[in-house]
Amino acid sequence: MRSLLLSGLVLLSAPAFAQGPLAPPAGPPAPGMKTLDQLEARVPIPKSPQPSIAGPHFTITQPGSYYLTGNIDVTTGNGINIEADDVTLDLNGYTISSNNPTAANYGISLNGTRKRVSISNGHIRSGATFTGNAISSGPGFYSGINWSTASPIACRISGVSVTGVPGEGITVGSSVNNSSIVEACTVRDVGGIGIRAGVVSNCSVTNAASTSIAAERVMNSVGARQDGTGTGIVQGGASLEAIGAATDKRTQIPGGTATVTIGTPGSYVLMGNLTVTTGNGILINASDVSLDLNGFTIASTSSTASGDAIGLGSEVQRISISNGTIRSGTTYSGGVFSNGPGFDSGINWRSLAPRSVQVSGVSITGIRGYGIDLGSDQSSIVQACSVRIAGTIGIRAGVVTDCSVTTGPSTTISAARIANSVGARADGSGTGLDTQTPSFEAIATTTTATQAAVTTIQSGTTALVAAKDNRTPITSLPFSISTSGSYYLQGNLQHIGSGNAITVSANDVTIDLNGFTLASAPGASGSAININFDATNVTVKNGTIAGSSTFTGNWSNDWSITRNGFSYGILNDARVGSRFHNLTIRGCRTSAIWSGGPSQRHSADIDQVSCQYNGSGISAPYSRVSNCVVAFNDGFGINAQTISNCQVTYCNSYGIESSFGTVTDCFVSAVEGAGIKAITVTNCTVNSGGDAITACTVTGSTVQFSGGIGITISLSSGGVISGCCVITATGGEYSAPGAVRTGCSPP
Numbered sequence: 001m002r003s004l005l006l007s008g009l010v011l012l013s014a015p016a017f018a019q020g021p022l023a024p025p026a027g028p029p030a031p032g033m034k035t036l037d038q039l040e041a042r043v044p045i046p047k048s049p050q051p052s053i054a055g056p057h058f059t060i061t062q063p064g065s066y067y068l069t070g071n072i073d074v075t076t077g078n079g080i081n082i083e084a085d086d087v088t089l090d091l092n093g094y095t096i097s098s099n100n101p102t103a104a105n106y107g108i109s110l111n112g113t114r115k116r117v118s119i120s121n122g123h124i125r126s127g128a129t130f131t132g133n134a135i136s137s138g139p140g141f142y143s144g145i146n147w148s149t150a151s152p153i154a155c156r157i158s159g160v161s162v163t164g165v166p167g168e169g170i171t172v173g174s175s176v177n178n179s180s181i182v183e184a185c186t187v188r189d190v191g192g193i194g195i196r197a198g199v200v201s202n203c204s205v206t207n208a209a210s211t212s213i214a215a216e217r218v219m220n221s222v223g224a225r226q227d228g229t230g231t232g233i234v235q236g237g238a239s240l241e242a243i244g245a246a247t248d249k250r251t252q253i254p255g256g257t258a259t260v261t262i263g264t265p266g267s268y269v270l271m272g273n274l275t276v277t278t279g280n281g282i283l284i285n286a287s288d289v290s291l292d293l294n295g296f297t298i299a300s301t302s303s304t305a306s307g308d309a310i311g312l313g314s315e316v317q318r319i320s321i322s323n324g325t326i327r328s329g330t331t332y333s334g335g336v337f338s339n340g341p342g343f344d345s346g347i348n349w350r351s352l353a354p355r356s357v358q359v360s361g362v363s364i365t366g367i368r369g370y371g372i373d374l375g376s377d378q379s380s381i382v383q384a385c386s387v388r389i390a391g392t393i394g395i396r397a398g399v400v401t402d403c404s405v406t407t408g409p410s411t412t413i414s415a416a417r418i419a420n421s422v423g424a425r426a427d428g429s430g431t432g433l434d435t436q437t438p439s440f441e442a443i444a445t446t447t448t449a450t451q452a453a454v455t456t457i458q459s460g461t462t463a464l465v466a467a468k469d470n471r472t473p474i475t476s477l478p479f480s481i482s483t484s485g486s487y488y489l490q491g492n493l494q495h496i497g498s499g500n501a502i503t504v505s506a507n508d509v510t511i512d513l514n515g516f517t518l519a520s521a522p523g524a525s526g527s528a529i530n531i532n533f534d535a536t537n538v539t540v541k542n543g544t545i546a547g548s549s550t551f552t553g554n555w556s557n558d559w560s561i562t563r564n565g566f567s568y569g570i571l572n573d574a575r576v577g578s579r580f581h582n583l584t585i586r587g588c589r590t591s592a593i594w595s596g597g598p599s600q601r602h603s604a605d606i607d608q609v610s611c612q613y614n615g616s617g618i619s620a621p622y623s624r625v626s627n628c629v630v631a632f633n634d635g636f637g638i639n640a641q642t643i644s645n646c647q648v649t650y651c652n653s654y655g656i657e658s659s660f661g662t663v664t665d666c667f668v669s670a671v672e673g674a675g676i677k678a679i680t681v682t683n684c685t686v687n688s689g690g691d692a693i694t695a696c697t698v699t700g701s702t703v704q705f706s707g708g709i710g711i712t713i714s715l716s717s718g719g720v721i722s723g724c725c726v727i728t729a730t731g732g733e734y735s736a737p738g739a740v741r742t743g744c745s746p747p
Contacts, residue, residue, distance in 0.1 A: 041065065042064070042065040042066060042067050042090070043064055043065065043066045043067070044066075044067060044068075044069045045057075045058045045066055045067065045068050045069060045072075045080070046058075046069055046070070047068070047069055047070020047071055047072065047094075048070070048071065048072050048073045048074070052073045052074055052075050052099065053074065053075060054074060054075050054076045054077050055074035055075075055076060055077030055078045055079055055098070055105065056074070056077055056078040056079065056080060056081045056109075057072045057074055057079055057080060058072075058080050058081075059080070059081040059082075059083060060080070060081065060082045060083060060084055060087055060089070061083050061084050062084050063084050063085060063086035063087060064084075064086075064087065064088075065087075065088040065090070066087065066088065066089050066090070067089070067090040067091075067092045068090070068091050068092045068094040068122065069092070069094075070094055071094045071095045071096075071097070072094070072095070072096045072097070073096075073097045073098065073099065074097075074098050074099075074100075075098070075099055075100060076098070076100050076104065076105070077105050078105045078106050078107070078108070078109045079096040079097075079098065079105075079106070079107045079108060079124070079141070080096065080107070080108045080109070081109050081111055082108065082109065082110050082111065082114060082117055083111045083112060083114075084114075085114060085115040085116055085117070086115070086116045086117075087114075087116075087117045087118070088117075088118045088120075089108070089117070089118065089119045089120070090120055090121055090122075091119070091120065091121050091122020091123070091160065092121060092122065093121060093122055094122050094123070095122065095123040095124070095125050096108065096122070096123070096124045096125070097124070097125040097126070097140065097141075098126060098139070098140045098141045099139060099140070100138065100139055100140060100141075101138055101139050102137055102138045102139070103126065103127075103128055103136075103137050103138035103139065103140055103141060103142045103165065103166050103167070104138075104141070104142050105141055105142060105143075106141055106142065106143045106144070106145065106146045106148075107124035107126070107141045107143070107144045107145060107162070108124070108144070108145045108146075109146060109147070109148055110145075110146070110147040110148070110152050110155070110172070111147075111148050111149060112148075112149050112150065113149065113150040113151070113152070113153065114147065114152045114153070114155065115152070115153045115154055115155075116153075116154050116155065117152060117155040117156075118155070118156045118157075118158075119145065119155075119156075119157050119158075119160060120156075120157070120158045120159050120160065121158075121159045121160070122159075122160060122161075123160070123161045123162075123163075124141065124144040124145065124160065124161070124162045124163075124165075125140070125163055125164065126138075126139070126140030126141040126144070126162075126163065126164040126165045127139040127140040127164045128140065128164040128165055128166045128189060128191065129164060129189060130189060130207060130209075130226050133209070133226060133227050135166050135189065135190075135191040135209055135226075136166065137166055138166070140164060140165070141165055141167075142165060142166060142167040143165050143167040143168045143169070143171065143192070144160075144162030144165050144168070144169045144170055144187070145157060145160070145162070145169075145170045145171065145172070146167070146168055146170075146171045147171065147172065147173070151173035151174050151178070152172050152173050152180055153173070153179055153180070154179045154180060154745055154746070154747070155172045155173075155179075155180040155181075156180065156181045156182075156183075156725070156727070156745065157170055157172060157180075157181070157182045157183075157185060157197070158181075158182070158183045158184050158185065158727075159184050159185065160185045161185065161186045161187070161188075162185070162186070162187045162188075162190070163187070163188045163189055164188075164189045165189070165190055165191065165192075166190075166191035166192070167190075167191060167192045168190070168192040168193050168194075168196065169187035169190040169192070169193070169194040169195055169205065170182055170185060170187060170194070170195045170196070170197070171193060171195075171196045171197075172196070172197045173196070173197065173198065174196070178196075178197055178198030178215070178216060179198050179743075179745065179747075180197045180198050180199075180745075181197060181198060181199045181200075181201070181702075181725050181745050182195050182197040182199075182200050182201075182203060182215075183199075183200070183201045183202050183203065183702060183725070184201075184202045184203065185203045185204075186203065186204045186205070187203075187204070187205045187206075187208075187212075188205075188206050188207050189207045189226075190205065190207070190208050190209065190212075191209045192209070192211075193208075193210075193211045193212075193213075193214050194208045194211070194212040194213055194223065194232070195212070195213045195214070195215070196213075196214045196215065197215050198215060198216050198217070198743075199215060199216065199217045199219070199700075199723060199725070199743075199745075200213050200215040200217070200218050200219070200221055201218075201219040201220055201221060201683075201685075201700070201702060202219070202220045202221060202685065203221040203222075204221065204222050204223075205221075205222075205223045205224070205232070206222075206223075206224045207224070207226040208223060208224065208225050208226060208232045209225070209226060210225065210232060211232050211233075211234055212224065212225065212231060212232035212233055213232070213233045213234065213235075214234040215234075215235060216235070216236055216743075217235065217236075217700065217723055217743075218233055218235045219683050219700050220665065220683060221233070225272075227272075228255055228272045228273035228275075228296075229254060229255050229256065229271070229272040230254070230255070230271050230272050250266075250267040250268060250269040250292070251266055251267065251268045251269070252268075252269055252271045253268055253269065253270045253271060253274070253282070254271050254272055255270060255271055255272020255273050255274050255296060256272065256274065256275075257274075257275055257276060257277065258276070259276055259279055259280055259281065259282070259283065260274070260281070260282045260283070261282075261283045261285060262282065262283070262284045262285065262286055262289055262291070263285045263286050264286055265286050265287060265288035265289060266288075266289065266290075267289075267290040267292075268289065268290065268291045268292070269291075269292045269294050270291070270292065270293045270294045270296045270298075270324065271294065271296070272296055273296050273297045273298075273299070274296070274297070274298045274299070275297075275298075275299045275300070275301060276299075276300050276301070276302075276307075277300070277301050277302060278300070278302040278306055278307065279302075279306060279307035280307040280308050280309070280310075280311045281298040281299075281300065281307070281308070281309045281310060281326075281343070282298065282309070282310045282311070283308075283310075283311045283313065284310065284311065284312055284313060284316060284319060285313035285316070286313070286316065287316045287317040287318055287319070288317070288318045288319075289316070289318075289319050289320070290319075290320040291310070291319075291320065291321045291322070292322055292323055292324075293321070293322065293323050293324020293325070293362065294323060294324065295323060295324060295325075296324055296325070297324065297325040297326070297327050298310065298324070298325070298326050298327070299326075299327045299328070299342065300328060300341070300342045300343045301341070301342075302340060302341055302342060302343070303340060303341050304339050304340040304341065305328070305330060305339050305340035305341070305342060305343060305344040305367075305368035305369070306340070306343070306344055307343055307344060307345075308343060308344065308345045308346070308347065308348040308350075309326040309328070309343045309345070309346050309347065309364075310326070310346070310347045310348075311348060311349070311350065312347070312348065312349040312354045312357070312374075313349075313351070314349075314351035314352040315351075315352040315353070315354065315355070316354045316357075317354065317355045317356050317357075318355075318356045318357075319354060319356070319357040319358070320357075320358045320359075320360075321347060321357075321358070321359045321360075321362065322358075322359070322360045322361050322362065323360075323361045323362070324361075324362055324363075325362070325363050325364075325365075326343070326346045326347070326362065326363070326364040326365075326367075327342070327364075327365055327366065328340070328341070328342030328343040328346070328364075328365065328366040328367050328368075329341040329342040329366045330342065330366045330367055330368045330389055330391060331366065331389065332389055332407050332426045335426075335427060337368060337389070337391035337409075337426075338368070339368060340368060342366055342367075342368075343367060343368075344367070344368050344369045345367055345368075345369040345370040345371070345373065345392075346362075346364040346367050346370065346371045346372055346387070346390075347359060347362070347364075347370075347371075347372045347373065347374070348369065348370050348372075348373045349373065349374070349375060353374075353375030353376070353377055354374060354375060354377075354380065355375075355377050355379050355380065356379045356380065357374045357379075357380040357381075357397075358380070358381045358382075358383075359372055359374065359381070359382045359383075359385060359397075360381075360382075360383045360384050360385065361384050361385065362385045363385065363386045363387075363388075364385070364386070364387045364388070364390070365387075365388045365389060366388075366389050367387070367389060367390045367391065368391045368392075369390070369391060369392045370390065370392050370393050370394075370396065371387035371390035371393070371394045371395055371405065371408075372385060372387065372394075372395045372396070372397070373393060373395075373396045374396060374397040374398070375396065375397075376396065376398070376414075376416075377398055378398030378399070378416045378417075379398055380397045380398045380399075381397060381398065381399045381400075381401070382395050382397040382399070382400045382401075382403060382415075383399075383400070383401045383402050383403065384401075384402045384403065385403045385404075386403065386404045386405075386406075387403075387404070387405045387406075387408070388405075388406050388407055389406075389407045389408075389426075390405065390407075390408050390409060390412075391409055392409055393409060393411050393412075393414055394408040394409070394411070394412040394413055394423065394432070395412070395413045395414070395415070396411075396413075396414040396415065397415050398415060398416050398417070399415055399416065399417045399418075399419075400413050400415040400417070400418050400419070400421055401417075401418075401419040401420055401421060402419070402420045402421060403421040403422075404421065404422050404423075405421075405422075405423045405424070405432070406422075406423075406424045407424070407426045408423060408424060408425055408426060408432050409425070409426070409432065410425060410429075410432060411432050411434045412424065412425060412431065412432030412433060412434075413432070413433050413434065414434045415434075418433055421433070470485075470486070471485070471486040471487060471488050471512070472485055472486070472487045472488075473487075473488060473489075473490045474487055474488065474489050474490070474493070474502065474511075475490060475493075476493070477493050477494070477495045477496075477497075477501045477502070478495065478497065478499060478500060478501055478502070478503070479501070479502045479503075480502075480503045480505070481502065481503065481504045481505065481506055481509055481511075482505050482506050483506050484506050484507055484508040484509060485506075485508075485509065485510075486509075486510045486512065487509065487510065487511050487512070488511070488512040488513075488514045489512070489513050489514045489516040489518065489543065490514070490516075491516055492516050492517045492518075492519065493516070493517075493518055493519070494519045494520065494521055495518070495519070495520045495521065495524045495526075495528070495566075496520075496521040496523070496524055497524065498524070498525045498526060499525070499526045500526040500527045500528075500529070500530040500571075501518060501520070501524075501526065501527070501528050501529065501566070502518070502528065502529045502530070503530045503532070504529065504530065504531045504532060504535050504538055505532045505534065505535055506535060507534075507535055507536045507537055507538075508536070508537045508538075509535065509537070509538045509539070510538075510539045510541070511529065511538075511539065511540045511541070512541055512542050512543075513540070513541065513542050513543020513544065513545075513583070514542060514543060515542060515543055516543050516544070517543065517544040517545075517546055518543065518544070518545050518546070519544075519545075519546040519547075519548075519565075520546070520547050520548055520565035520566045521548065521565070522548040522564045522565060523564075524548070524565050524566065525566075525567060526566065526567060527566060527567055527568040527569070527570070527571040528545045528547070528566045528568070528569050528570065528585075528588070529545070529569070529570045529571070530568075530571045530573075531570070531571065531572045531573060531574045531578065532573055532574070533573045533574065533575070534574075535573075535574045536574055536575065536576050536577045537576075537577035537578075538572075538574055538577065538578050538579075539578070539579045539580070539581075540570060540579075540580045540583065541579075541580070541581050541582050541583065542582045542583070543582075543583060543584075544583070544584040544585075544586070545566070545569040545570070545583065545584070545585045545586075545588070545592075546565075546585075546586055546587055547564065547565035547566035547569070547586065547587035547588040547589060547614070548564040548565025548566075548587055549561055549562060549563045549564050549565060549586075549587035549588065549589060549613050549614065549615075550562045550564070550587070550613070551612075551613045551632060559632065559650070560634075561613055561614075561615070561632070561633075561634040563589040563615060563634070564587075564589065565587060565588070565589065566587075566588045566589065567588065567589045567590045568588055568590055568591055568592075568593070568594050569583075569585035569588045569591070569592045569593055569611075569614070570585070570592075570593045570594070570595075571594050572593070572594065572595040572596070572602065572604055572620075573596070573602070574602060574604075575596075575602050575603070576602075576603055577603075578595065578602070578603075578604035578605070578623075579604065579605045579606075579607075580593060580604065580605070580606045580607075580609060581605070581606070581607040581608050581609065582607075582608045582609075583608070583609045583610070584609075584610045584611075584612075585609065585610070585611050585614065586610075586611070586612045586613050586614065587612075587613045587614065588614045588615065589614075589615050590614075590615045590616070591614060591615055591616045591617065591618070591619050591635075592609070592611035592614045592616070592617055592618060592630075592633075593606060593609065593611075593617075593618045593619065593620060594619045594620070595619070595620035595622075595623050596620065596621060596622060596623075602620070602622060602623070603622050603623055603624075604620055604623040604624075605623065605624050606618060606620060606623055606624065606625045606626070606628065606640070607624075607625075607626045607627050607628070608626075608627045608628065609625075609628045609629075610628070610629045610630075611628070611629070611630045611631070611633060612630075612631050612632050612633070613632055613633070614633045614634070614635075615633065615634050615635050616633055616634070616635030616636050616637075616651075616653070617630035617633045617635075617636065617637045617638050617648070617651070618630065618637075618638045618639065618640065619636075619639050620639065620640045620641075621639055621640065621641060621659065621660070622640075622641050622660070623640050623641060623642075624640065624641065624642045624643075625638055625640040625642070625643045625644075625646060626642075626643070626644045626645055626646065627644075627645050627646065628646045628647075629646070629647045630646070630647070630648045630649075630651065631647075631648070631649045631650050631651075632649075632650045632651075633650075633651045633652070634651075634652050635651065635652060635653045636651060636653040636654045636655070636657070636673070637651045637653075637654065637655045637656055637668070637671065638655075638656045638657070639656075639657045639658075639659075640658060640661075641658055641660050641661040642658070642661045642662055643656055643658055643661075643662070643663045643664070643666060643678075644662075644663075644664045644665055644666070645664070645665045645666065646666045646667075647666070647667045647668075648666070648667070648668045648669075648671065649667075649668070649669045649670050649671070650669075650670045650671070651670075651671045651672065651673075652671075652672045652673075653671070653672060653673045654671060654673035654674040654675070654677070654690070655668035655671040655673070655674065655675045655676060655686070655688060656668055656675070656676045656677070656678070657674075657676075657677045657678070658677070658678035658679065659677070659678075660679065661678065661679060661680075662678060662679060662680040662681075662682070663676050663678040663680070663681045663682070663684060663695075664681075664682045664683060664684070665682070665683045665684065666684045666685075667684070667685045667686075668684070668685070668686045668687065668688060669685075669686070669687040669688075669704075670687060671688050671689060671690075672689045672690070673688070673689060673690045674688060674690040674691045674692075674694065674708070675687070675688030675690070675691070675692040675693055675703075675706070676692070676693050676694070676695070677693075677694045677695070677714075678694075678695045679695060679696050679697070680695060680696065680697045680698075680699075681693050681695040681697070681698045681699070681701055682698075682699045682700055682701070683699070683700045683701060684701040684702075685701065685702045685703075685704065686701070686702070686703050686704065686706070687703075687704040687705045687706075688705070688706055688707065688708075689707040689708075690706070690707055690708045691706060691708035691709045691710075691712055691731070692705075692706035692708070692709070692710050692711065692726075692729065693710070693711045693712065694711075694712040694713075694714050695712075695713070695714060696713065696714055696715055696718075696719050696720075697719065697720045697721075698711050698713075698720070698721050698722070698724055699720070699721075699722045699723060699724070700722070700723045700724065701724050701725075702724065702725045702726075702727070703724075703725070703726040703727060703728075703729060703733075704727050704728070705727065705728045705729075706726075706728070706729040706730065706731065707730055707731070708729070708730070708731040709729060709731040709732050709733075709734070709735045710726035710729030710731075710732065710733045710734060711724060711726060711733070711734050711735075711736065712734075712735040712736065713734075713735070713736035713737075713738070713739040715738065715739070716738065717737075717738035718738055718739065719736055719738065719739035719740070720739060720740050720741075721734065721736055721739055721740070721741040721742075721744055722740075722741075722742050722743055722744070723742070723743045723744065724743075724744045724745075725744065725745045726744075726745075726746065733746055
């Protein structure tokens with residue numbers, strides 16, 4: 001816990017103590033104030049005069065630390081020239097810009113063979129823009145950060161944004177034998193290479209004419225070509241798309257404007273947005289085809305609705321379509337669906353119906369005809385899809401699950417089995433859900449029980465859903481589960497007594513919080529959900545657990561947690577099969593999740609959990625934790641066996657610990673203790689008060705700041721440190737006497 005202590009002064013009357021000698025000590029008085037160099041040892045770079053003048057605005061010719069004191073704007077020439085080694089330049093949040101009508105020169109130029117130069121924390125702004133696929137020739141700089149004579153060595157660029165340059169965005173050497181690092185930078189609207197360095201991490205380059213990022217190693221970064229044809233990322237001399245093709249052997253569909261016909265069985269992947277002028281986008285004329293849209297979009301510029309975004313040939317079988325977007329322009333107004341523009345249907349068949357087709361993770365908007373139509377054969381499945389505005393049928397298949405159709409026609413979803421899905425007609429007259437014969441509304445009028453359930457729904461409950469899926473509602477607390485089955489919340493519940501809110505003593509139990517909150521009153525105790533030792537295969541999902549602990553302060557100042565309410569969010573004593581996902585757990589006195597101690601080999605799968613304002617975050621030494629966010633916890637962040645893609649910030653103890661396993665793709669910042677301890681650490685970034693990273697093998701990781709040692713190898717001999725960067729470590733960059741260290745900065 002952080003706190004601020006104020007010392008009091010006690011005033012005593014004059015006679016209480018004897019007076020000392022009043023004569024001053026011999027000799028000249030000692031200095032009583034700090035020098036300017038002691039207060040700020042760095043060299044200031046003044047801001048630009050008004051009006052602006054020709055560059056370079058400032059030339060650095062001596063080693064040292066420099067910082068901007070204001071924005072820099074030049075009429076021509078470079079913004080800043082660096083002509084010395086061992087230079088640190090802090091842009092201090094300011095911007096370097098040029099108003100040269102025709103793009104020329106660099107925002108920052110590294111002249112000569114520069115070594116050990118660090119540039120951070122600011123912006124370089126230029127004015128080049130794209131018209132179609134061509135970038136303009138100005139105004140402003142030609143490049144953001146570039147070199148003029150020879151490739152720089154061991155340089156680092158961090159936290160810099162560059163926009164609107166017809167040349168390179170950030171270039172610190174060639175992409176081979178390059179010892180320089182670029183991290184946490186953004187580049188947008190670039191005609192040349194967006195970022196080029198030895199290692200590029202946590203960066204974004206968008207609207208690149210061709211190559212977005214070129215490096216020996218690219219980590220946690222994204223790139224996008226302006227024309228939508230791919231990422232534009234080149235790693236080790238090969239494009240990211242080529243690397244992917246070499247490993248997964250799928251046939252690539254490049255995107256663009258031409259209709260694609262698939263006539264051969266196989267696995268296909270879309271590598272860019274596909275926009276056709278008329279007719280179909282992709283036509284599948286073969287069976288046994290898997291099509292991954294890869295997050296890209298299929299669209300049509302046809303002035304009237306025509307063709308299918310994805311057409312299915314006659315009686316094709318065993319087709320899988322997933323993971324992307326279909327966009328069209330039909331609208332709904334005054335009870336009428338417009339005739340386009342765009343496609344007539346999203347995914348559709350025109351001759352004989354397909355069989356055994358699966359569509360998942362596809363969103364479709366603005367369709368005149370069918371959103372997704374796989375026919376009435378019960379072997380076809382549509383799951384986790386959304387359709388908004390469809391004029392004929394939103395979704396038709398054998399089974400439809402976890403889908404949404406809004407602004408739909410009279411029939412939004414038609415299937416033999418509909419589960420966990422919603423529909424809404426455009427005219428507001430009902431759901432439009434149809435189990436093919438009869439509709440949901442017809443069922444509701446033919447049986448007394450269903451009609452009663454519909455009436456209950458209209459009064460604000462979900463009894464119909466409970467009647468259809470046979471789940472047991474949890475309507476009051478405390479609640480004990482001693483029978484296998486599926487349980488769910490119907491609304492927010494508050495626990496006001498002692499003991500646990502929900503206790504599980506049965507196997508094969510699912511608790512769906514259903515988007516609601518399970519809360520505790522300030523005086524409550526026990527756990528929100530307690531899972532007994534003999535229970536197995538227990539799942540808790542989809543909602544919020546809220547204790548009564550309170551947060552005082554703010555992220556940039558001293559802060560503290562006043563603990564109250566639930567002791568644990570989830571106290572899991574079960575040995576195997578537990579799964580906790582899609583949860584927010586806050587304000588619990590001891591831990592958000594506890595799943596077995598160091599001597600108890602309880603395994604659980606914990607995914608997509610957010611933990612704030614708890615005593616500690618997640619304690620699960622033999623479990624897998626992924627995609628979790630832990631912040632502002634009074635103790636540690638995460639303790640588990642396998643930890644991936646997690647973020648831990650502002651904890652008063654250590655960040656992440658895996659005594660028996662691996663930590664991958666994680667970010668730890670502003671923790672008081674150690675950053676990460678594990679056997680293997682890969683692609684992580686750490687900012688910690690104690691030792692940053694301790695492991696046997698550390699790969700591709702960055703230490704931004706450490707109050708102790710940057711990277712420690714926990715072996716007396718051996719160990720590996722590869723492709724890592726330590727920026728600031730008060731206890732030294734490395735403690736690895738017997739380790740092999742390659743491709744690191746500093747080396």
